[in-house]
Amino acid sequence: MMKILTSTAALLLFLAIWQILCSGDKPSLPPPLRVIWDTRVLILDPFFNHGGTDKGLFWHILASLQRVIVGFSLAAIVGVAVGVLIGTSRFIYDALDPLFQVLRTVPPLAWLPISLAVFRNNEPSAIFVIFITAIWPIVINTAVGVQQIPQDYKNVAKVLKLSRWEYVTNVLLPATVPYVFTGLRIGIGLSWLAIVAAEMLIGGVGIGFFIWDAWNSSLMSEIILALVYVGIVGLLLDKLVAFAGKLCVPGGQDL
Amino acid sequence: MTTFLDIDHVSKIFPLAAGGRYIALHDVSLQIHQGEFVSLIGHSGCGKSTLLNMVAGLDLPTEGRVTLEEQEIRRPGPDRMVVFQNYSLLPWKTVRQNITLAIDSALKHLPRGERRSIAEHHIDLVSLRAAADKYPAQLSGGMKQRVAIARALALRPKVLLLDEPFGALDALTRGNLQEQLMQICQENHVTCLMVTHDVDEALLLSDRVVMLTNGPSAEIGQILDVPIPRPRHRLDVVNHPSYYTLRNQIIAFLDQQKRSKQLKRQTVAAA
Numbered sequence: 001m002m003k004i005l006t007s008t009a010a011l012l013l014f015l016a017i018w019q020i021l022c023s024g025d026k027p028s029l030p031p032p033l034r035v036i037w038d039t040r041v042l043i044l045d046p047f048f049n050h051g052g053t054d055k056g057l058f059w060h061i062l063a064s065l066q067r068v069i070v071g072f073s074l075a076a077i078v079g080v081a082v083g084v085l086i087g088t089s090r091f092i093y094d095a096l097d098p099l100f101q102v103l104r105t106v107p108p109l110a111w112l113p114i115s116l117a118v119f120r121n122n123e124p125s126a127i128f129v130i131f132i133t134a135i136w137p138i139v140i141n142t143a144v145g146v147q148q149i150p151q152d153y154k155n156v157a158k159v160l161k162l163s164r165w166e167y168v169t170n171v172l173l174p175a176t177v178p179y180v181f182t183g184l185r186i187g188i189g190l191s192w193l194a195i196v197a198a199e200m201l202i203g204g205v206g207i208g209f210f211i212w213d214a215w216n217s218s219l220m221s222e223i224i225l226a227l228v229y230v231g232i233v234g235l236l237l238d239k240l241v242a243f244a245g246k247l248c249v250p251g252g253q254d255l
Numbered sequence: 256m257t258t259f260l261d262i263d264h265v266s267k268i269f270p271l272a273a274g275g276r277y278i279a280l281h282d283v284s285l286q287i288h289q290g291e292f293v294s295l296i297g298h299s300g301c302g303k304s305t306l307l308n309m310v311a312g313l314d315l316p317t318e319g320r321v322t323l324e325e326q327e328i329r330r331p332g333p334d335r336m337v338v339f340q341n342y343s344l345l346p347w348k349t350v351r352q353n354i355t356l357a358i359d360s361a362l363k364h365l366p367r368g369e370r371r372s373i374a375e376h377h378i379d380l381v382s383l384r385a386a387a388d389k390y391p392a393q394l395s396g397g398m399k400q401r402v403a404i405a406r407a408l409a410l411r412p413k414v415l416l417l418d419e420p421f422g423a424l425d426a427l428t429r430g431n432l433q434e435q436l437m438q439i440c441q442e443n444h445v446t447c448l449m450v451t452h453d454v455d456e457a458l459l460l461s462d463r464v465v466m467l468t469n470g471p472s473a474e475i476g477q478i479l480d481v482p483i484p485r486p487r488h489r490l491d492v493v494n495h496p497s498y499y500t501l502r503n504q505i506i507a508f509l510d511q512q513k514r515s516k517q518l519k520r521q522t523v524a525a526a
Contacts, residue, residue: 152343155313158331160360170356174347249347 030221038221053205053213057226061233063205067123068191068237071130075187079135080180083142084172093143104136108194112201122202126195133194134187138180145179146172181245188241192234207233259446260287260310260414265319267305279305281472282319285465287414290444294457296505297467297476298512303450304418306467310448311337311416323413333361336412340419342399344391344406351378351387354406361410377405380439397428404436408445415440417449421456433459434489441486454505458483459492464505469512477508 015032022031030038046058086093108129115128153175157167199208207230214222262285269277279302287293295303308314309321312331321328323335336357344353355374362370378387381401391399400420407415420436421429437460440447451457457464461481468476483495492498 152339152341153345155331155337155339156343156345158313159311159335159337160333160357161331162360166356166360170348171345174345177347 030224035221035224038219039225042222042225053203053209055205057207057210057229060205060207060210060226061229064195064199064207065233067126067199067206068130068188068195071127071195072134072188072191074127075131075134075138075191076184078131079138079183079187080142082135083139083180083183084146084176086139087143087146087176088172093147100136100139104140108133108190109197109201112198116202122204126198126202126206129194129198130191134191137186137190138183141179141183141186142176145176148179149175177249178245181241181248184245185238185241188237189234192230192237196230258286259289259291259324260448261322261325262286262306262310263319263322265306265309265316265321267302267309267314268317278472279470281474283467283473283475284319285475285478287446287448289446291462292440292447292449292460294461294464295448295450295467296452296454296457296464296509297473298469298509298516299452301467301470301512302473303467307337307416307418307448307450310414311335313337333357333410334413335416336407336410337416337418338400338403338407338420340422342391342396342403344399344402346391349388349390350383350394350402353391353402354378354409357406358409373409377409380408381405381435395428396424397432400424400432401435404432404439408439408443413446415445415447417447417451419450419452421453422451429456430489436460437487454502454509457505458498458501459487459489464501466505466508469516476512477504479504 018029019031019033021027022029022034036043042057046056048056049059086096111129111132112125115125115132116122119125119128149172153171157171162170195206196208196211199206200212203209203212207226211223211226211230214220214226262283265280265283266278267280269279271277283306285293295306297303305314309316310323310328312328312335315329328335345356348356351374354377355370358370358374362373365373378384381404383398383401383405386394386398391402394402400423404420417436421432424432433456439445440460447460449457449460458481464479464481465475466477466479467473479501481501482497483492
């Protein structure tokens with residue numbers, strides 16, 4: 001409760017300072033009250049749809065979310081599978097780890113030209129950018145999780161002579177789940193970062209395009225409103241994955 | 256009595272990372288009879304857990320062999336179930352699930368209903384009925400170890416291997432569990448091999464106490480018969496006329512091992 005009070009107070013203080021600093025004649029940024037006034041139509045009716053890219057913010061965010069969900073889901077499936085594979089085999093790990101370490105440092109947008117060249121279409125290219133951005137933390141964390149399975153559990157499995165399948169379902173997967181979700185949380189955050197940037201370049205409906213479009217029309221207030229929404233949605237995505245993690249991690253393990 | 260578990264001239268040598276090798280155990284021979292309770296005692300690092308692991312099949316001897324009912328042990332199996340020091344329960348499974356996983360995988364040949372009733376019987380055996388649906392994280396150390404013991408006994412192992420099973424428990428819990436284990440083993444004629452560094456625990460539970468010398472090249476230094484009649488109770492054991500003689504023998508052996516280790520170290524330092 002105290003925490004909510006202090007953070008609300010800090011937020012109000014921040015807005016107040018912003019309001020004061022930007023309230024001169026022709027400021028380079030509109031102050032918060034100005035932002036709310038300028039964007040009142042967008043705030044009050046996020047669901048309008050005038051066709052084309054002239055839509056309410058709800059539709060833009062929904063379009064971005066759809067891309068993220070498709071790209072991120074693919075990354076989760078492939079990432080966990082590859083992570084388990086390289087985590088189980090030292091040989092494959094040694095072979096692929098250097099490659100992954102290089103690829104994961106490539107900035108998301110740098111993949112866009114390549115994916116555009118391969119897919120020749122905006123939509124799959126954007127999804128590919130999400131996929132390739134989210135997959136590395138998932139792969140790497142899953143692999144670490146598999147490698148970190150305590151020797152005790154492996155010994156139990158050996159003494160009980162668990163079959164390969166029994167071992168995977170009873171020991172390997174549950175032991176790795178907390179690590180997988182760490183990877184998924186980092187992955188969803190990166191996906192959301194990447195989609196906004198990618199949409200600025202590929203256009204179409206989407207919150208990234210909305211921001212770029214507003215910039216081209218010099219609508220600073222709309223940009224600021226969109227940034228607030230982007231931040232909130234990003235936070236919700238993170239909390240959602242964390243919540244799913246809590247549900248999936250059985251038996252009082254810590255995430 | 257015929258030999259049941261035979262540790263036959265077993266040596267264990269570990270290759271070192273820097274090259275060279277470390278001789279952990281040298282030429283250890285020990286025969287254990289069916290229904291016997293044998294303790295391995297020695298200072299830490301003397302290779303007693305290594306010896307236990309070789310009986311479990313988690314480790315293989317470099318020389319010599321271990322046989323159980325004349326079958327050479329080459330891999331782990333549920334007929335030599337281990338109770339590990341740190342319990343080794345799967346934290347994402349409840350007490351009941353931990354036990355049933357073991358039963359379901361090791362006793363596949365039994366019908367489902369029978370496997371269930373074995374699980375329930377062993378939950379009762381260690382008095383964990385009230386905690387059957389709890390996760391290990393919700394249990395005390397003593398309760399976790401009781402789950403591990405129940406899981407091990409449920410498989411009807413030919414040999415029960417205990418690796419410092421009560422080492423992490425407080426004295427009161429340890430005492431209770433020791434008596435419970437003793438009673439269960441007695442009633443079910445379980446053959447046990449236990450690693451411990453607790454002299455009183457070894458005397459209370461064992462028919463024979465095997466003392467290992469300090470490593471490297473640890474060997475069996477002395478084997479002590481414990482002629483205290485069963486069923487035993489803690490007080491009877493402590494009051495038994497031979498108890499302090501036996502206890503002193505073990506402590507004298509361990510002291511002597513400690514001194515020879517210090518002596519070795521001093522010689523090395525002087526050289």
